[in-house]
Amino acid sequence: MAISISFQCLGLIILAAILLQTIAVAVSFMYFNKVLNTMQESFSSSSVSCLINTNLHLGSEDSAADDKKSDPCWQVTQQLHYLIEKSMADKFQKEISTAMRKKLTGVLPILSSGIRGVPLPEVAAHVTGVVSSTGPPAAEGSQRSRGYLGERVRSWEGQKGLSFLQNMELKGGDLLVPRAGLYYIYAQTYFRLPSTGETEGEAKEEMGETKEEEGTQLVQYIYKKMSSYSVPILLMKSSRSVCWPRGQEPGLFSLHQAGTAFLQPADCLFITVSNASAMEMDGRASYFGAFLVGLG
The missing domain is CATH 2.60.120.40 (Jelly Rolls)
Structure with a gap:
């Protein structure tokens, strides 16, 4: 009788441990997922702000050339300009019929x-x-x-x-x-x-x-x-x-x-x-x- 009670206690302890571990994993997943969403929203907001921000000073005489090149917003806009020009050039070449x-x-x-x-x-x-x-x-x-x-x-x-x-x-x-x-x-x-x-x-x-x-x-x-x-x-x-x-x-x-x-x-x-x-x-x-x- 005492042995059967001990097995029941051991089973309850193992079940409780598994439940606690599952809860911890679920909480961790929810936490990291929230952090990831926050980082993604922050990155998207910063990328969009580079495009709509009127204070980029791309042509300003006050900002030095080195400062521009180190500015992430300047790099984003330069890459975007390059991709637009390349896309337009490719489209123009294709539209000229043989x-x-x-x-x-x-x-x-x-x-x-x-x-x-x-x-x-x-x-x-x-x-x-x-x-x-x-x-x-x-x-x-x-x-x-x-x-x-x-x-x-x-x-x-x-x-x-x-x-x-x-x-x-x-x-x-x-x-x-x-x-x-x-x-x-x-x-x-x-x-x-x-x-x-x-x-x-x-x-x-x-x-x-x-x-x-x-x-x-x-x-x-x-x-x-x-x-x-x-x-x-x-x-x-x-x-x-x-x-x-x-x-x-x-x-x-x-x-x-x-x-x-x-x-x-x-x-x-x-x-x-x-x-x-x-x-x-x-x-x-x-x-x-x-x-x-x-x-x-």
Whole structure:
């Protein structure tokens, strides 16, 4: 009987010890959890205060550079600025579509070396002006017999400098189209009109001819020639009325145009102008080209 009472007392003591230990662990957990929440709230409050505090003195002349770098708030704001700038730069790069980069590379070949990993369009050409050793173009007969307006420009470079040919051929100043499709076509011609001089101007003014009344028309045409049709077809034209320059300096003018057209294999593109003898055949000033933007 005494032994059974002793076992009961021992069991109660063990149970009481386990209960006390459980209560102690529970109290400790609640205490440390409260402390952790307090620390987290304090840290969050201090981080937010760094962003909304108007007394950070980031640009103040009174605070030294070393003091700024040691300030936790200054470090938080600097990191935030860096992350925002990086995120905006990455987003901007992603928004530039590959198609737009290809178009820019085709129209402005000088960008091809700056945009790495972006290939040229599958069919493209950019030809630039080159000074002809034969001088200005000779007369080509009447406009009616030729079938097109203006004087044909044949002095183009397709291999050197900024020019290139990508699955297209340059023959006699014409670009030959190898594949049917929608093409983006562009051209620019640059003109240098010589000055008549002050002496000649004064003489004409005495004769009642004023300089302001003198002028000329500059016209640029883009034609396509089809193998199945003998007469070239006018695709685009651009014109400008200019006055002859006064004084000793020449007058500088340019014409630019661009557009799209459906072309067939064996079609060719060529440029004519109204004043070929006045053209400035600098490769960065006079050029034309085309590139495939969609299959027909």
